[in-house]
Amino acid sequence: MTLPLQLQKTQAITRRHFFGNAGLGFGAVALQSLLSKNGDAFHENANHQSPSASFRIPAKAKSVIYLHMAGSPSQLDLFENKPALGKLHNTTCPDEYLEGKRFAFIKGVPKMLGPMFKFKQHGETGQWISELFPHLGKVIDDVCVIRSISTEQFNHAPAQLLMQTGNPLLGYPAMGSWVTYGLGSENENLPGFVVLASGGKTPSAGKSLWGSGFLPTIYQGVQCRTDGGDPILFLSDPKGMSRADRRKTLDAINDLNRFQHQAVGDPETLTRISQYELAFKMQVSVPEVMDISKESQEMLDLYGAKPGFISKAESAADPRSLYKGDDPTFANNCLLARRLVESGVRFVQLYDWGWDHHGSSLGESIDETLPIKAKQIDRAIAGLLTDLKQRGKLDETLVVWGGEFGRTPMMQNNVNKELKKGFIGRDHHPHAFTMWMAGAGIKPGVYGQTDDIGYYPTENPVGIRDLQATILHQVGIDPFKFGYPNQGLNQRLIGPTNEGKVLTDILA
Amino acid sequence: MSFQISKHLFVFPLFVVFGLGDILSAEDDMIDFNKVIRPILAKNCFACHGPDEGSREADLRLDLRTAAIDASAIVPANSDGSELIKRVLSDDPDLKMPPPDSGHELTDADIKSLRSWIDSGAKYATHWSFIPPTKKSLPAISDAGWPKHELDHFVLKKLEENKLSPSSAAKKLQLLRRVSLDLTGLPPTIEEADAFVNDASEIAFEKVVDRLLKSDAYGEHWSRMWLDLARYADTKGYEKDRHRDIWRYRDWVIDAFNRDMPYDQFTVEQLAGDLLPNRTSDQILATAFHRNTMTNEEGGTDNEEFRVKAVQDRVDTTAQVWMGLTMGCAKCHSHKYDPISIKDYYSFYAYFNQTQDNDMEGPFWPTPTAELSNKIADAKAAIAELSSKTRQRTGAFKTAFENWKKQFADQPLWGNVSLDSYTSKNGVTLTQNDDGKIIASGKQAEKDTWQLTFELSNAQPKPLPITGFRIEYFPQAKGGGDWPDKNVAIRELTAELVFPDGKTEALKLTNPRATFSQANWPIAKAIDGKKRVGWGLSPKYNEPHIGVFDFQNPILIDKITQGAKLRLTLDQEYGERLLLARSRFSVSHYPANWLKAQLKPNLERVFAEEVNADTQKVFGELKAAQSRLAKLESSVPKTPVMLELDPKNSRETKIHNRGNFLDQGEKVSPAVVEMFGKFPADQPASRLGAARWLTQPENPLTARVMVNRIWARLFGVGIVETEEDFGTQGLPPSHPGLLDWLAVDFRENGWSVKKLLRSIVLSSTYRQSSKMPSGDANVDPRNRLLSRGPRFRLSAEVVRDQALAASGMLSRKIGGPSVMPPQPGGVWKTTYSGEKWKNAIGPDRYRRGLYTYLKRTSPYPAMTTFDAGSGEVCQIRRVRTNTPLQALVTLNDTAFVEAAGALAKKMESLDGDLRTKLTYGFRTVLIRRPTDFEIDRLIDLYNSLKDSLDEAALLKAAGRETGDVQLVAVANVLLNLDETMTKP
Helix, strand or coil: CCCCHHHHHHHCCCHHHHCCCCCCCHHHHHHHHHHCCCCCCCCCHHHHCCCCCCCECCCCCCEEEEEEEECCCCHHHCCCCCHHHHHCCCCECCHHHCCCCCCCCCCCCCEECCCCCCEEEECCCCEEEECCCHHHHHCHHHEEEEEEEECCCCCHHHHHHHHHHCCCCCCCCCHHHHHHHHHCCCCCCCCCEEEEEECCCCCCCHHHHHCCCCCCHHHCCEECCCCCCCCCCCCCCCCCCCHHHHHHHHHHHHHHHHHHHHHHCCHHHHHHHHHHHHHHHHHHHHHHHHCHHHCCHHHHHHHCCCCCCCCHHHHCCCHHHHCCCCCCHHHHHHHHHHHHHHCCCCEEEEEEECCCCCCCCCCCCCCCHHHHHHHHHHHHHHHHHHHHHHCCCHHHEEEEEECCCEEEEEECCCCCCCCCCCCCCEEEECCCEEEEEECCCECCEEECEECCCCCCEEECCEEHHHHHHHHHHHCCECCCCCCEEECCEEECCCCCCCCCCCCHHHEC | CHHHHHHHHHHHHHHHHHCCCCCCCCCCCCCCHHHHHHHHHHHHCHHHHCCCHHHCCCCCCCCCHHHHHHCCCCCCCCCCCCHHHHHHHCCCCCCCCCCHHHCCCCCHHHHHHHHHHHHCCCCCCCCHHHCCCCCCCCCCCCCCCCCCCHHHHHHHHHHHHCCCCCCCECCHHHHHHHHHHHHHCCCCCHHHHHHHHHCCCCCHHHHHHHHHHHCHHHHHHHHHHHHHHCCCCCECCCCCCCECCCHHHHHHHHHHHHCCCCHHHHHHHHHHHHHCCCCCHHHHHHHHHHHCCCCCCCCCCCHHHHHHHHHHHHHHHHHHHHHCCCCHHHHCCCCCCCCCCHHHHHHHHHHHCCECCCCCCCCEEECCCHHHHHHHHHHHHHHHHHHHHHCCCCHHHHHHHHHHHCHHHHCCCCEECEEEEEEECCCEEEEECCCCCEEEEECCCCCEEEEEEEECCCCCCCCCCEEEEEEEECCHHHHCCCCCCCCCEECEEEEEEECCCCCEEEECEEEEEECCCECCECHHHHHCCCCCCCEECCCCCCCCEEEEEEEEEEECHHHHHCCCEEEEEEEECCCCCCCCCEEEEEEECCCHHHCCCCCCCCHHHHHHHHHCHHHHHHHHHHHHHHHHHHHHHHCCCEEECCCECCHHHCCCEEEEHHHCCCCEEEEECCCCCHHHCCCCCCCCCCHHHHHHHHHCCCCCCHHHHHHHHHHHHHHCCCCCCCCCCCCCCCCCCCCHHHHHHHHHHHHHCCCCHHHHHHHHHCCCCCCECCCCCCHHHCCCCCCCCCCCCCCEECCHHHHHHHHHHHCCCCCCCCCCCCECCCCCCCCCCCCCCCCCCCCCCHHHHHCCHHHECCCCCCCCHHHHHCCCCCCCCCCCCCCCCCCHHHHHHHHHCHHHHHHHHHHHHHHHCCCCCHHHHHHHHHHHHHCCCCCHHHHHHHHHHHHHCCCCCCHHHHHHHCCCCCCCHHHHHHHHHHCCCHHHHEEC
16 A cells, blocks of 8 residues: 555545645645644645645735625715716616616616715825715725626626625535635634624525535634624533633543544544634634724724624614614624734625615615615725724735625616605616725726716626636635536636636736 | 556556545556546546537547547557647647646646557547446455455455455444444434343344334435435525425435335436326425425516526436436536537436426425325215215104294295385496396496495384395396396495484494305405405306395394385495396395305205204214314415426427527427437336436446445445546546445345345444554555445534434424524524524424424524535535534534533433443443543543532523533533544
């Protein structure tokens, strides 16, 4: 028997699942830093691996903070200043925009809806930003606004899945899972992919948005909860058991497990011992990193954060009517995101629900709800960018903001034919919408343009694959070479075809 | 001699490079195309030079020998002259193959293998798994005493080739725990353990295996494997992800495993049970297998788009589950590695493209449980008996009836009332005939409101209080007039008394009943105070009908004698001329329960039902039985199933270019990929024929894939490790002869899964100890040579079930709707659906994991942490991870803390000292006896926790009021040991 021992051990972890065709080892590199730096069964592999797997390229970003506004905010009321659309306000929509189009809710011939808010130019780049984002306007010179994004999906769940997993169906790994699979985590006491949700509901596509799909479940996003319960499920010891008691029980478990290992010799037993130890450490490290009360008042004010605040909207059956502009839940999550990446978490994903402003029921209008939602995030996001910059972390943290699609320049008309206060809305619009990125080698400015009413891109169109390719590229992964064999395909975040491209124009 | 040289030169470096790990056997002395060459070509070349015409470069394909030779890529016996070799050796980036930017690169060893293969004649071979399996003779072995079963010969042969010997047999209790967890997913009890230890007979273990295979827990455990494949879940998926009632399918699977339904039948019923001749309701239920696809209820979605996705999912899942083939990629382009073209894909798709479902939940089929079916049958029998009883008439009855009936001679049951006056808002003319009928004529108004005032004083021969009134409706044939037969729409009907002085008194109407009411327009709606709907008669408005109302307070005689008249107001403002064009009104003074809505009042029936005590009782029983039946029938679960479209509505199937359902190309007919066997000649070109094609002996894959799957569940890894891919991209089998022997034997044994399992667990291979040699001595680290028994972490469900079983809390109820054991608050924060997780109380809190409610977009966290899936797509195998989050579950999750509480209680209830109690607890979980070290360590822990734990709080968390809290903490430890989490 001549198989080198280390290679055999490498194979010991369901080889195909970890290593696939992409060459031996990168999974183990990731896995190792994700889980533990010593004492586990995978440790020996590290010597055997080539330190840079074939897909690794020089990285700009160490970590990613992705702010997803679930429901999709209106680009026409936030980033796209369209005076021409204003002139068409309340007139019948020209046929050319309706023919052959599928809408989620618009029926018949709707009216055009001009921008509902004033725009102003900000910063040295002179970017037009809506009055709803005064704070963001102050930091806009750090941001690259991409106005020309389009997607293939026009319903929430498939569009969110396409954006986050590269496939409109359920069951594919999230971007955060891909990234931690490729790079691992930098903190042995914390998960590598953390999800924070606000707005009172999880996004339409549910927890599948941070599922690991066909990748091993260790790469699944771990949702850290901020609603007063355990930040990670089952993190607290049972009531009545102190840390000292837990330590005693854990020592007994480990002693008996070591005894078992001597008797049976299974390296998995050693892994289990180290995982129980890691769990014990996480019981302290996670609440610690999640505790924003230690931040200075100045820092809290920068974000608009309030430690310990639990919003009523977070547990309401329909939170939309409870939204308040000064609700700090999202701000708290932004501050947490900074703390998490500072602690070495690779990918922090924020979801904020409540951006689906159709105008068909109370609490989902452009005219009344959008200003509240914008207020909830404006100071928080500006605070996040400012804070990262002050700490010198913006250069190595990629911040991404956006929804799953855009909103129509037409008024949605299935409930109200005419403009009615509190019921002004826009339908889903997949053909052109705005997202932005900041930090980690992204060149600030504006990229892409749309036509006079913001219906179609006219310059530098950007697809979802391009965004995904660019994000992977910035974290040091070649998006074309980075894959995982499943169902007969080399599955990739950017999909099976090479339609995506890295947006080199926006790289510094 | 030359063979050996080539083996050393080429074969050894290869498997290092590929990490195949599968030790090549001595019988493969030559460079084997399938084992060595095909993987190189498939990985590096076929993407551009393979079966997919869409992505083929330079019109060259290397997957066919003739094509490769014709193109001079390969010149047999001349590697130097072969373009393929020149290209792979080239330094010119424009010529080099694979192209440098492809991410692929051949190693020196690859190139050597290719040269050697070309020089020895470049022989191609069909991919191993595409050739039907045959039972080869058992390999010769030296240690003839070791095998207990034929399969052991194959295993031992490979061990001997690798100069290894099998491990010693596992200890009895280790084996018992292993086989119990493997066959039933539950641990043995201490009593079972003692019985086995004390059974000295030769067949003691066989007896255990047979007992386990007979237990209901067997089907529960093995159905879980199948439910992963079936992508079973309790919700519909996508955005709304609302509840779906499909648990009857889950119970069907449990039952099929428990009855050991032959796998070919199991296959046919699930894929095409609805198309079987004389199909049973259970066979239709089986087709819910393919109704586990998701449906999208989000606003504005295109049903056809998601119907197509569901059908594609069925095709992909069928190919994966039965044949281990990844057909999915062929929905967009021809398969790059396996011989499946996009046309093959849509031809197979055509079989599945004819079902009625259309991204909606229906069609449904009533699928009562056996228990419910029995209850319904009992209720029906009782009704039949009672209704025959109601028809019996004794002499005494007849006499009594004749006497009773006499009263109607003086005073009929109903007396017509004459129309005193009327108003019509829209000018309709009403006239009353001598027979009392009121006929509308003149203007045929679209809608109208009438006030009809009736004389009461002459309605009855005797002046008696009036209890109710009746409306008779007549079609034109029975009543005449010039108004055509149309529906009526009495949106609201009110009654009042009008006195001569003009005063009025409202009359409350109750107990509305009619011979017929239109769907959603029941007569009760005519007196509900709301005008939206009322009493309608469609579609039966060309027959006479009767409606009857009671007065809540009868109209007393003195009011009649004062000259009060009855005024009815009929709101008929619906439109479309739905007016009561022919009618008659009558009143009665008899008891309300005598006044039936009957076209021909049946006095004998009234007497029997309402008056005569003996018969009245029987009618009462009948009524109760009927309402019981109605209740039972409405509780019958309805399950979404596969049903074929009416042939006149059948769909045309076309190729979807690049998988886009809006871009359809060439039309295709249903067909199978004939490389895997011809379509059975005597079978219909439907799903049924396709299902039978899967299970015919010519199919090279179906039996192999299933035995491999079962092997993998027992040993942790399949003989073919890539359970999901038996195609050319998959890994070759570690023991090809063993796989084929098992596959053929499975089929020859009538596709019996129980017999297959029995064979495997009774083998010497399975019965080995799982102890691993330490360090370098462990030359078989992944146990791919099967040099020891299997040892790996239990599945998510078994982790839970074992803790509940050991602590004595496990509910043994089988089947039924899924349940909601405790999960932390706030996990279900899902959009829109408003469905809530309600922590179960009582036995449903402690059901097997299999029954835990599975919401696709928010699966049960404790399960997914242990690698259970979410039921979104077919899951061929679960990965096994080992993470800190798992530790948090078993240490802290309520289910496990409560299990610790219950286990502590079991220990407490045993008489004896602490050592005795702890030994008992240890054995309850791990079955074997603890060593001194182990029990001493637990005693130390117990003592160290004295006065340390918060007694009240921890007991409460563990679901206890009083008890020994230190034992709870020790039980928590017992439920968290590595050995507990692991199959021994």
